[in-house]
Amino acid sequence: MCGVFGIVAHEPVNQQLYDGLQMLQHRGQDAAGIVTTQGNRFHMHKGKGMVREVFRTRNMRDLHGNAGIAHVRYPTAGNAGSSAEAQPFYVGSPFGIMLAHNGNLTNTAELYQEVYAQYLRHVNTQSDSEVLLNVFAHELRSAVSGSLNPLNLSVDAIFEAVGKLQARVRGAYAVVALIAGYGLVAFRDPNGIRPLVLGKRVEADGKISYAVSSENIAFTSLDFEVERDIGAGEAVFISFDGKLFCKQCSEQPKLSPCLFEYVYFARPDSVIDGVSIYQARADMGVTLAEKVKREIDVNEIDVVMPIPDTSRPSAMELARHLGKPYREGLIKNRYIGRTFIMPGQATRKKSVRQKLNPIPSEFAGKNVLLVDDSIVRGTTSREIVDMVRAAGAKKVFFASAAPEVRFPNVYGIDMPTREELIANGRSHTEIANEINADVCVFQDLVDLETVIRQLNPQIDGFDSSCFNGCYITGDVDESYLDALSSAKKNPSANQVIMPTLIDYSVSVDDNEDEA
Ligand SMILES: O=P(O)(O)OC[C@H]1O[C@H](OP(=O)(O)OP(=O)(O)O)[C@H](O)[C@@H]1O
Ligand SMILES: NC(=O)CC[C@H](N)C(=O)O
Numbered sequence: 407m408c409g410v411f412g413i414v415a416h417e418p419v420n421q422q423l424y425d426g427l428q429m430l431q432h433r434g435q436d437a438a439g440i441v442t443t444q445g446n447r448f449h450m451h452k453g454k455g456m457v458r459e460v461f462r463t464r465n466m467r468d469l470h471g472n473a474g475i476a477h478v479r480y481p482t483a484g485n486a487g488s489s490a491e492a493q494p495f496y497v498g499s500p501f502g503i504m505l506a507h508n509g510n511l512t513n514t515a516e517l518y519q520e521v522y523a524q525y526l527r528h529v530n531t532q533s534d535s536e537v538l539l540n541v542f543a544h545e546l547r548s549a550v551s552g553s554l555n556p557l558n559l560s561v562d563a564i565f566e567a568v569g570k571l572q573a574r575v576r577g578a579y580a581v582v583a584l585i586a587g588y589g590l591v592a593f594r595d596p597n598g599i600r601p602l603v604l605g606k607r608v609e610a611d612g613k614i615s616y617a618v619s620s621e622n623i624a625f626t627s628l629d630f631e632v633e634r635d636i637g638a639g640e641a642v643f644i645s646f647d648g649k650l651f652c653k654q655c656s657e658q659p660k661l662s663p664c665l666f667e668y669v670y671f672a673r674p675d676s677v678i679d680g681v682s683i684y685q686a687r688a689d690m691g692v693t694l695a696e697k698v699k700r701e702i703d704v705n706e707i708d709v710v711m712p713i714p715d716t717s718r719p720s721a722m723e724l725a726r727h728l729g730k731p732y733r734e735g736l737i738k739n740r741y742i743g744r745t746f747i748m749p750g751q752a753t754r755k756k757s758v759r760q761k762l763n764p765i766p767s768e769f770a771g772k773n774v775l776l777v778d779d780s781i782v783r784g785t786t787s788r789e790i791v792d793m794v795r796a797a798g799a800k801k802v803f804f805a806s807a808a809p810e811v812r813f814p815n816v817y818g819i820d821m822p823t824r825e826e827l828i829a830n831g832r833s834h835t836e837i838a839n840e841i842n843a844d845v846c847v848f849q850d851l852v853d854l855e856t857v858i859r860q861l862n863p864q865i866d867g868f869d870s871s872c873f874n875g876c877y878i879t880g881d882v883d884e885s886y887l888d889a890l891s892s893a894k895k896n897p898s899a900n901q902v903i904m905p906t907l908i909d910y911s912v913s914v915d916d917n918e919d920e921a
């Protein structure tokens with residue numbers, strides 16, 4: 407997942423963007439970037455690493471201006487090792503646009519063909535986000551082309567460009583962008599797969615500043631109040647002089663947020679599409695307790711323990727509903743980041759051992775029910791069960807607050823091949839054997855969806871594709887998943903997802919002399 411953030415204020419925003427970005431660090435640890443704008447100039451600094459590593463005081467000093475956008479990256483497309491794919495991305499025409507994107511497109515290859523062969527635009531990386539920027543730039547150019555004075559950019563033209571983009575771009579996208587000299591535009595795909603929220607701050611002189619963020623927790627310390635979630639398919643434009651415009655740009659919006667935001671990605675203190683993440687995770691523990699009662703003899707359980715951090719609220723409620731003690735036997739090294747979103751399996755595996763350490767006295771001679779929010783590749787659960795047994799546990803039961811992850815995610819979570827998902831083709835018993843647990847219990851999908859819908863009945867549906875294989879954008883089939891899988895195994899042959907072999911040739915007019 408990535409995190410996006412943007413502010414239009416009446417004072418310098420460099421420090422505010424940095425502070426907001428740090429609050430979104432849990433959404434991406436691979437790269438970070440900030441761009442500010444003053445007059446019609448952009449000032450950008452971006453690079454690989456965590457927010458605190460990327461920005462030095464000298465970089466911060468150069469980020470002038472009262473408006474800007476920022477991004478933290480967790481790569482899902484292109485080359486994870488490339489600093490060139492850190493965001494925001496820039497195009498010079500029309501006007502000069504900077505864009506940052508959370509999500510993943512599912513028709514990148516088709517869009518890319520159009521971008522380079524029809525619009526004659528150059529895309530310099532393997533990033534789907536750079537393709538998205540070029541589609542937006544093309545649509546904005548088209549929207550103003552009939553105008554008598556194209557430099558007099560109208561809000562209607564911006565919304566028209568977003569609507570045209572939404573009609574062509576498939577997949578997940580929550581976007582913040584700056585148009586040089588004009589303002590900040592933010593929009594969400596017609597399914598609202600990735601979150602985006604609008605905030606407002608009334609300044610001492612009565613002027614209003616606006617912010618847009620992947621999660622509302624980025625607002626709190628900056629004194630922004632949540633105005634509202636940006637709707638699925640909706641766009642907002644905030645002019646640099648502080649006026650706000652909103653429009654539903656999609657013809658068929660249908661709010662279907664990604665279930666994994668509630669399970670793992672978002673911070674527990676965030677509220678996404680009207681649903682408190684903490685409450686959702688706590689409620690998942692209640693329904694999971696019922697499932698545990700059906701599958702394990704509860705008398706056998708001595709203690710319930712979370713695998714820190716994300717599973718804590720679920721484990722706590724699960725323990726309460728089973729009437730069992732809740733203890734913290736695994737201690738987290740706070741200086742290691744989130745392991746699931748690290749690129750590379752070897753790094754993830756090593757990091758689990760460095761990150762979590764057992765307190766032997768909490769395990770010696772006990773039957774333990776370990777609770778995690780999800781089991782995806784099984785990296786965490788395999789390592790932890792072994793550690794817990796070595797620490798003296800008798801029986802190790804394992805419960806997951808999410809159902810089995812059996813299908814790749816194509817909307818911004820890096821789980822692209824079925825082979826690397828531990829639940830792929832395995833029964834519960836086989837999964838338990840694989841992670842060396844006595845029993846493994848998974849939440850039912852219907853319970854997970856019900857828990858979240860109860861917290862906001864206005865949600866139309868969910869993208870639950872990694873659990874049930876039903877892809878909300880309707881364009882992902884077996885051949886797409888196969889192509890994704892082979893691209894993952896052989897990135898240099900990634901022609902289906904992002905073609906790079908372009909047939910360039912120079913032609914010479916017949917009547918011109920050749921040297
Ligand atoms: O089956 P796996 O592939 O190991 O993935 C699942 C694990 O990864 C995540 O933890 P992570 O360490 O990323 O973050 P957390 O500290 O927020 O729980 C998640 O909470 C699970 O513990
Ligand atoms: N996780 C994300 O949102 C990734 C954004 C974009 N697809 C990238 O790889 O940079």
Ligand SMILES: [Mg+2]
Pocket residue numbers: 713714715716717778779786
């Ligand atoms: Mg975890």
